[in-house]
Amino acid sequence: MSSQPIIEARNVDKFYGNFHALKDVSISVHHGERVVVCGPSGSGKSTLIRCFNALENHSSGTLVVDGIEVFEGSKDVRKLRQEVGMVFQQFNLFPHLTVLENLMIGPMKVRKVSREQAEETARKYLDRVHIPEQAEKYPAQLSGGQQQRVAIARSLCMETRIMLFDEPTSALDPEMINEVLDVMVELAETGMTMVVVTHEMGFARKVADTMVFMEEGRIVEVAPPEQFFTAPSSERCRMFLAQILEH
Amino acid sequence: MRSFINRMRWPDYLIVAMLIAFFGYIWFTIEGTLNYKWRWELIPGYIIGYHTGREAYFANILLQGLAATIRISIYASILAVILGTILGVARCSQNLTIRMLARTYLELLRNIPPVVVVFIFFFFLSQQLIDALDLARWSRNIARQEDIWLWELFFGDMRRFPSIISGVIVLALFESAFVGEIVRAGIQSIPRGQREAARSIGMSRIQELRYIVLPQAMKRVVPPLANQFISLIKDSSIISLISVQELTYKTVELVASSRMIFEAWITTAAFYFLVCFGLSRLFSRLERKREGQA
Numbered sequence: 001m002s003s004q005p006i007i008e009a010r011n012v013d014k015f016y017g018n019f020h021a022l023k024d025v026s027i028s029v030h031h032g033e034r035v036v037v038c039g040p041s042g043s044g045k046s047t048l049i050r051c052f053n054a055l056e057n058h059s060s061g062t063l064v065v066d067g068i069e070v071f072e073g074s075k076d077v078r079k080l081r082q083e084v085g086m087v088f089q090q091f092n093l094f095p096h097l098t099v100l101e102n103l104m105i106g107p108m109k110v111r112k113v114s115r116e117q118a119e120e121t122a123r124k125y126l127d128r129v130h131i132p133e134q135a136e137k138y139p140a141q142l143s144g145g146q147q148q149r150v151a152i153a154r155s156l157c158m159e160t161r162i163m164l165f166d167e168p169t170s171a172l173d174p175e176m177i178n179e180v181l182d183v184m185v186e187l188a189e190t191g192m193t194m195v196v197v198t199h200e201m202g203f204a205r206k207v208a209d210t211m212v213f214m215e216e217g218r219i220v221e222v223a224p225p226e227q228f229f230t231a232p233s234s235e236r237c238r239m240f241l242a243q244i245l246e247h
Numbered sequence: 248m249r250s251f252i253n254r255m256r257w258p259d260y261l262i263v264a265m266l267i268a269f270f271g272y273i274w275f276t277i278e279g280t281l282n283y284k285w286r287w288e289l290i291p292g293y294i295i296g297y298h299t300g301r302e303a304y305f306a307n308i309l310l311q312g313l314a315a316t317i318r319i320s321i322y323a324s325i326l327a328v329i330l331g332t333i334l335g336v337a338r339c340s341q342n343l344t345i346r347m348l349a350r351t352y353l354e355l356l357r358n359i360p361p362v363v364v365v366f367i368f369f370f371f372l373s374q375q376l377i378d379a380l381d382l383a384r385w386s387r388n389i390a391r392q393e394d395i396w397l398w399e400l401f402f403g404d405m406r407r408f409p410s411i412i413s414g415v416i417v418l419a420l421f422e423s424a425f426v427g428e429i430v431r432a433g434i435q436s437i438p439r440g441q442r443e444a445a446r447s448i449g450m451s452r453i454q455e456l457r458y459i460v461l462p463q464a465m466k467r468v469v470p471p472l473a474n475q476f477i478s479l480i481k482d483s484s485i486i487s488l489i490s491v492q493e494l495t496y497k498t499v500e501l502v503a504s505s506r507m508i509f510e511a512w513i514t515t516a517a518f519y520f521l522v523c524f525g526l527s528r529l530f531s532r533l534e535r536k537r538e539g540q541a
């Protein structure tokens with residue numbers, strides 16, 4: 001891990017109107033680090049990682065991602081987003097495009113690479129997520145697990161340096177969760193910087209370098225997984241873990 | 248038909264009896280009091296006339312009017328879709344000024360009577376445009392040439408070309424506001440996640456609109472646009488007020504010259520009905536087919 005953080009948030013606050021969604025949040029993520037964020041519903045996990053690629057604008061504090069300072073109205077937002085991929089809970093594939101076109105449109109229109117090269121990249125990453133045979137289908141013809149893997153491949157095709165995941169397996173049927181988690185574990189093994197919001201603690205144990213627990217807009221606990229799962233320092237975190245690990 | 252009669256109950260018979268009485272009364276008034284002489288046999292001749300000198304059939308005024316109405320409706324709806332898409336996109340713009348301008352246009356059209364709107368568009372916009380482009384002279388030159396059947400196929404009598412064009416412009420401007428609302432609804436029906444996904448792979452607002460939002464929105468917007476096209480055909484009768492020689496205008500002319508008030512208007516009504524009802528049946532069949540595929 002290099003010393004310069006690739007994501008650095010300092011004293012970040014976020015308001016939705018009067019609602020205080022992020023309260024004085026500070027966190028740094030280093031190159032190649034895998035961070036898993038958990039916490040109860042409404043604690044601001046999505047808000048936090050959506051700030052990282054400027055889908056939301058934080059209200060105060062400083063946020064620097066991959067050397068680019070993020071702020072409302074910044075001209076560098078598109079440059080930033082080309083370096084930060086995002087995988088959503090609801091997949092958000094483009095339903096009017098085939099799988100291959102879903103993967104090619106970003107590189108072609110945003111990075112302006114040639115069609116041939118975009119297709120080559122697309123097929124490479126489709127292989128990587130183990131569904132090369134689905135290239136010509138439309139998203140609606142795929143299972144949820146397959147759709148989410150296409151969504152991961154779509155982000156990978158942009159050759160991003162950071163990947164954000166917002167509960168990537170929460171919308172999936174149980175039997176499909178593992179096929180997506182497996183792909184994410186493989187991705188972690190390539191050394192990708194990842195920030196993952198998830199309640200899949202098995203996955204967290206396997207890949208996380210750092211665990212983050214959030215509650216009511218604050219980061220309550222930051223710890224390496226051994227310590228996080230065995231001896232969390234806050235009572236809140238202990239209760240939360242007890243709850244989700246019961247299942 | 249049989250089952251329809253079987254399903255009738257006594258209130259239905261009552262309603263039918265009242266309708267018959269009502270139309271009978273009108274018939275009686277026309278026949279008796281006004282001393283009206285029906286001359287239905289002349290109507291076909293005003294649809295397709297026979298030129299005895301040239302020994303050939305030709306499209307007479309009613310058919311000419313119908314053709315003009317159809318041409319104008321097609322061109323106006325193409326233009327209205329283009330303008331309406333721009334308006335609909337503007338209504339969803341991030342920029343407040345653009346959004347306000349589009350909104351103002353819509354509210355003006357919604358709250359001023361169509362007849363007034365038509366006159367305003369005619370005098371302030373289409374007349375100016377036609378004068379500026381000197382379309383009148385240009386089309387007269389074409390009208391003088393030989394062998395202009397292709398022009399006539401698309402625009403009818405070329406001497407009336409400027410009038411057709413101003414009819415198309417006025418009608419398109421008028422309908423674009425409603426098309427704009429349809430497009431706006433289509434754009435807003437696309438889930439937020441689609442825009443976020445587009446943005447998070449680094450697309451600009453324009454790219455997001457062009458490659459992700461509009462292609463999906465346009466597909467959803469086809470059925471309401473088809474209905475709007477039917478409305479446009481009906482609304483097109485209003486441009487007879489600015490002397491565009493379409494079906495309604497031609498009917499007024501026919502009535503003035505031949506005095507066949509009832510026959511002419513009933514025929515014209517039947518023309519509009521056949522075209523609009525036919526299209527509406529066609530569109531709903533196409534849509535059912537499309538849903539069947541999806």
Ligand SMILES: Nc1ncnc2c1ncn2[C@@H]1O[C@H](COP(=O)(O)OP(=O)(O)OP(=O)(O)O)[C@@H](O)[C@H]1O
Nearest residue numbers: 016017019021039040041042043044045046047048
């Ligand atoms: N666009 C918005 N406008 C207003 N309030 C919002 C908005 N988005 C989120 N919130 C509020 O901010 C708080 C944090 O939301 P967030 O989505 O970040 O929570 P979360 O930790 O991701 O929860 P979940 O596990 O349910 O996804 C919630 O109380 C939510 O109601």
Ligand SMILES: [Mg+2]
Nearest residue numbers: 045046047166
């Ligand atoms: Mg969330």
